[in-house]
Amino acid sequence: MTRSEEEQARIADLLAIARHRDREAFGRLFDHYAPRVKAYLRRLGADPQQAEELTQEVMLAVWRQAAQYDPRRATPGTWIFRIARNRRIDALRRERRPPEAEEAEVEAEAGGEEAVELPDAILEAESEALLLEKRLREAIARLPPEQAEILRLYYLEEMPQGEIADTLGLPLGTVKSRLRLALAKLRDYFAGNGASRT
Amino acid sequence: MTDGTDLDELLIAHAAGHLTEAVALVVASHLCLCRESRRRYRIYEILGGLLLEELPPEELAPERRARVMAALGEDPPTAGGTGIRRCENPLPAPLAPYLPASLSAAEWRRSGPLAELPLSFARSRRGRLCLLRLDPGATVPPHSHVGIELTLVLEGRLRDGDRVLEAGDLAIADPAIEHAPRAGEPQGCLCLLFAQEG
Secondary structure (H helix, E strand, C coil), X not given: CCHHHHHXXXXXHHHHHHHHCCHHHHHXXXXXXXXHXXXXXXXXXXXXXXXHHHHHHHHXXXXXXXXXXXXXXXXXXXXXXXXXXXXXXXXXXXXXXXXXXXXHHHHHHCCCCCCCCCCHHHHCCCCHHHHXXXXXXXXXXXXXXXXXXXXXXXXXXXXXXXXHHHHHCCCHHHHHHHHHHHHHHHHHHXXXXXXXXX | CCCHHHHHHHHHHHHHCCXXXXXXXXXXXXXHHCHHHHHHHHHHHHHHHHHHHHCCCCCCCHHHHXXXXXXXXXXXXXXXXXXXXXXXXXXXXXXXXXXXXXXXXXXXXXXXXXXXXXXXXXXXXXEEEEEEEECCCCECCCECCCCXXXXXXXXXXXXXXXXXXXXXXXEEECCCCCECCEECCCCCEEEEEEEECC
């Protein structure tokens, strides 16, 4: 399967869980995501035991909240990343993450767009979120490797810029400027391309 | 002052789940009010999903899968929506859990043309989080800060140096900057303020 076909299959699995509590579909998502969620939590400092327990919670939340997943707005990876990120803040930081209004709700309140029933045709057409993800993957592939590396360390491992500098043996100023450059390039790549709205 | 890059750093840090509760609250509130920031934030969340997908998987102990599969309930999935309590006032939804039942009946600390309503949050870092109401034309006495200061305009207008902030605008002031923001006329200004202390 191509990357895009794999993504479509995972979207179909999430929708099958939401619509008819499909356990096999859940099993497939577990096998794909649980080891990645664990890896993410480990990088953020959870010990193996903690990471596995939190991963269980995250995957159970996937089962329970599957009806909230909207394939137009998020890829399965992004949606599950969000759940893992929020659980981890609650559990490991003992802090709460303020509730966030879903983009759809904000837009609806602002009179921006009508909520529409999701057609099954979405599975054939490439969803907007998948399109954005594809463009983002292209944008990251275009970054010089040293900028992409710093972006990863900063984003996924919550490494302060000073620590990234120590780890890579670089001056702090270099780390800061590489991160800024990487962000500026991503921003330019997406500036005014209209891909965020259809 | 906000330059695009500072705002982007806040948006990416929020997407990655790095921000402390009070700062996350200011950013989440800003997102409710600013479509352009929502667009960029969304891209940064998709980045999170993409990086999660790319992580080298770390297998879980085999009994974890069985345990999760056994815990899957048959209950219908939770219906859509984030379950956020709507504010009765026009303030952004993420603020709702932090506000008293009635804003007008709450105990504002009045000092001349300024009134402040402290909001409580998990104090993992020291800081002051409050709503600040400025009478029309009122000026905040000139000050600088120990740490970063975030000002989100919720209603009315605020002039800060050369910049006029409208509802939804977020000003990010560096520690060194001394400023004396002034409320617009005739409607005054309501802000959400976070000032880092120490």
